[in-house]
Amino acid sequence: MVGHMRPAEPPTDHAGATASQASGGSWTFLSNHAHVLLCLAADPHQTLPVIAEKVGITTRAVQLILTDLIQGGYIERTKVGRRNHYRINPDGHLRHPLEAHHRIADLITAVGPATPDGSARDAAGDGASTPPRRRRTG
Structure with missing residues (x-):
């Protein structure tokens, strides 16, 4: 018998932490x-201790990852x-063969920080959007 799958949304407590966390x-x-x-x-000016606390690892581990x-x-x-100050290369590709067709920009767009208006932040990590290219005419 095949069971029905429920959505995989972990419950959160009133502080916003998931039950798993x-x-x-x-x-x-x-x-x-x-x-x-x-x-x-989310913030290219963050210090290593701040990143370490958010990720839940040591400052030394953040140094090695960087x-x-x-x-x-x-x-x-x-x-x-x-x-x-850290600038992300949005054109870098994910490393595992299953995801290598995706760029870092795709990852950040999919699961990265959102701006206050709810839109995704630019993948360069500097907070500034790249203006659209103008088409040449004539």
Whole structure:
């Protein structure tokens, strides 16, 4: 007998944490690399301790992940005063063969941060949208 599938929406508590998070669930659909990338998409000026707290890993783990992402060409780090600014390469492709046809921009659009008006933020991670190209005439 085939059972009916229910929607996979985890229940949330009044603080917004899912039951899986609250009970210390042991897995998620995205890797820590994806979580760090999505944090940077939300705010490219975040500090490592802030990212570590949001992702639930150590600051050292964030450093190692950032090194991977920089070496892989997925993000670029620029020093701005005493702080770092990170720019995401939206054209980088996901690494696993099952998702390699998707770009980082696709990931950020699908599960990344939203702006206050509910629209997806640009995948470059700098908060600025790229203006549409003008077509040449004549």
